[in-house]
Amino acid sequence: MITMKISYNEKYKGKGLRRCQICGNSRALIRSYNLYLCRRCFREVAKDLGFEKL
Numbered sequence: 001m002i003t004m005k006i007s008y009n010e011k012y013k014g015k016g017l018r019r020c021q022i023c024g025n026s027r028a029l030i031r032s033y034n035l036y037l038c039r040r041c042f043r044e045v046a047k048d049l050g051f052e053k054l
């Protein structure tokens with residue numbers, strides 16, 4: 001399983017698959033600000049980035 005995760009990350013970097021960088025979900029992906037995160041993770045990260053009003 002760990003190996004799969006590593007290869008997945010490499011694929012992500014190389015081909016730029018459109019998936020959430022945190023949970024791997026491809027639903028409701030937000031590509032704004034070059035974040036590539038799903039809505040859920042974006043909300044959590046947004047707090048740290050200062051997008052609280054979303």
Ligand SMILES: [Zn+2]
Pocket residue numbers: 020021022023024025037038039040041042
């Ligand atoms: Zn996510």
